[in-house]
Amino acid sequence: MAEEINKYFFSFETFKKQFSAAAVAVEGSGWTLLCYNPIFNKLEILTAEKHQNLTQWGVVPLLALDLWEHAYYLKYQNKRPAFVEAGGIWLIGMM
16 A cells, blocks of 8 residues: 555655645545545545535545544544544545
8 A cells, every 4th residue: 555655646745745635625524535546547535525425436445534523523623634633533444
């Protein structure tokens, strides 16, 4: 996984910055996903907002960051950027 992240994002730090920016930008509840796109044979960062808009066609989710309020509200209240910076709650290989 590390080799693929470095291949498509040039470094883990670049990946982390792009992934975190996508996570903070999710409006309302949802997820940020690192996915494999077999059509283009590459990794992509995607967001899924709200339960009804969850479908991400044609990709294989590899990592997901839970951005629903239940994941961070007790400790971070409405400070999602702090939750993302702290590492959030990752779902690895759960998809």
